[in-house]
Amino acid sequence: MRAMIFEELGGPEVLHLVDLPEPAPGPGEVTIDVAYAGINFADVLARAEGYRVDALPFRPGLEVSGRVLAVGEDVTAFVPGQEVTSFMPGGGYSEIAVAPAATTFPVPKGLDLRTAATLPSVLPTAYALLHDIARLREGDTVLVHSAAGGVGTVAGQLARLGGASAVYGVVSSLDKAPHALKSGYDQVFLAESFDTEVQAVTGGRGVDIALEPIGGDNFRRTLAVTARFGRLVSFGNSGSAAPWQISPADVYPTGLSVSGFSLMGLAAADPRRLRQLAGAAFQAVSEGGVELPVTAEFALADAAAAHRLVESRTTTGKLLLRR
Ligand SMILES: NC(=O)c1ccc[n+]([C@@H]2O[C@H](COP(=O)([O-])OP(=O)(O)OC[C@H]3O[C@@H](n4cnc5c(N)ncnc54)[C@H](OP(=O)(O)O)[C@@H]3O)[C@@H](O)[C@H]2O)c1
Structure with a gap:
């Protein structure tokens, strides 16, 4: 069976196709005849920086849809x-993937395999960020960075479904604004001026909830526009910044909560909790309340082109590899 691997860290060109023996499932595992594999920003970080790469060679891919083989x-x-x-710790860029049964889900009724491949990573992530970590309440105002990306596209819609009174998105280019405005956002701001804009639309109060996946200066600027008693959730470092640090002076005066989340961490430590989250999040899709459009699809052998597109920072919605 064919799979995409990298044997060294580097640019998209380090991804290459190999032929591997057909895998057999171990205890607690299933093998899946892959129809589609989702592309995640974490795959790009794995290839470029070794994010969550235990050893080389490494086969990226955190989610697939398909049919159970064994x-x-x-x-x-x-x-x-x-x-x-299925959600898995790696190996999705394959014709046959090995997945933990604990984080494998029947395709929800009414969904096809193409749509199903978009679900396992970003849906439970966005759901957990809003409900389990930030504890979204009716009437909260919500700010989401990278609003047109995979997580951002569903976070806007889930925030609205969850009763947010206003949902603000941030994007790096105005080309992405129309996509975000169709994804639950009331207003979309440019990354360079989002803080000024948030202060203007909230009368200087800031937002109750902020979802921050970029890190560095963006984290700091977001902290500054989080309202009294607000909740800022850090869930990524797509800007490859040094790890953020906060001091008591950042949170005492305004009663802020700063928290974090890792779906991979949750999948490894408490897959049952992940199943609960996924159940609630997938239901929102089955009921038509949330959509995650596939905006680009590549052959498995063209995974490098998919990574180049992600790195161009021009994508919206979800990107897939097809077998
Ligand atoms: N903690 C978790 O469990 C978890 C789970 C899933 C995803 N994430 C994180 O959430 C973020 C979005 O992930 P995703 O899968 O939704 O990604 P995606 O669909 O590929 O979108 C990535 C988004 O990141 C933004 N971005 C910021 N800096 C970038 C850079 N240097 N190069 C390319 N894009 C950049 C882009 O939006 P703008 O250009 O508009 O900013 C783009 O829309 C990532 O940081 C990822 O690591 C975390």
């Missing part, structure tokens, strides 16, 4: 041929 001897929840979608 199940490990103790796996009773799935049968061969069943349509599934």
Whole structure:
């Protein structure tokens, strides 16, 4: 079976196609005949910086949809041929993927395999950020960075469904604003001036909830526009900045909460909790309340082109590899 791997860290060109023996599922695992694999920003960070890469060579890919080929001897929840979608710690850029049964899900009713491939990573992430970490309440105002990306596209819609009174998105280029405005956002600001804009539209109060995946200076500027008793959630470092630090003086006077989240961490430590989150998040899609459009699709062998597109910072919505 064919798979995309990298043997050294570097640019998209380090990704290359190899032929590997067909894998068999171990205990607690299933093998999946992959239809589609989702592209995540974390795949790009893995390839470029070694993010969550234990050893080389490494096969990226955190999510796939497809049909179950075989199940490990103790796996009773799935049968061969069943349509599934799965979150995994790597290895999704393959014709056959090995996935933990604990983070594999039947494809929700009414969804096809292409749509199912968009679900496992960004939906539970956005749901957890808003509900479990930031504890969204009716009437809260919400600010989301990278609003037109995968997480951003669903976070805007979930915030609105969850009762936010205003949802503000931030994008790096105005070309992305129309996509964000169709994804639950009331207003979209440019990254260079979002803080001034937030202060203007909130009368200087700031927002109740801010979702921040870029880090560095962007984290600091977001902290400055989080309202009294507000909740800022850091969930990425797409700007490759040094880790942020805060001091008591940043949070005492205004009663701010600063927190973080890692879906990969949750999947490894508490897959049952991830299943609960995924159940709630997938339901929003099945019921038509949330959409995540696939905006580009590449052949497995063209994964490098997909990474180049992500790095061009021009993408919106979700990118997929097809088998
Ligand atoms: N903590 C978690 O569990 C978790 C789970 C999933 C994703 N994430 C994080 O959430 C963020 C978005 O992930 P995603 O999968 O939704 O990604 P995506 O669809 O590929 O979107 C990435 C977005 O990041 C922004 N960006 C910021 N700096 C960038 C850079 N240097 N190069 C390219 N794009 C850059 C871009 O928006 P603008 O150009 O408009 O800023 C782009 O829309 C990433 O930081 C990712 O690591 C975290």
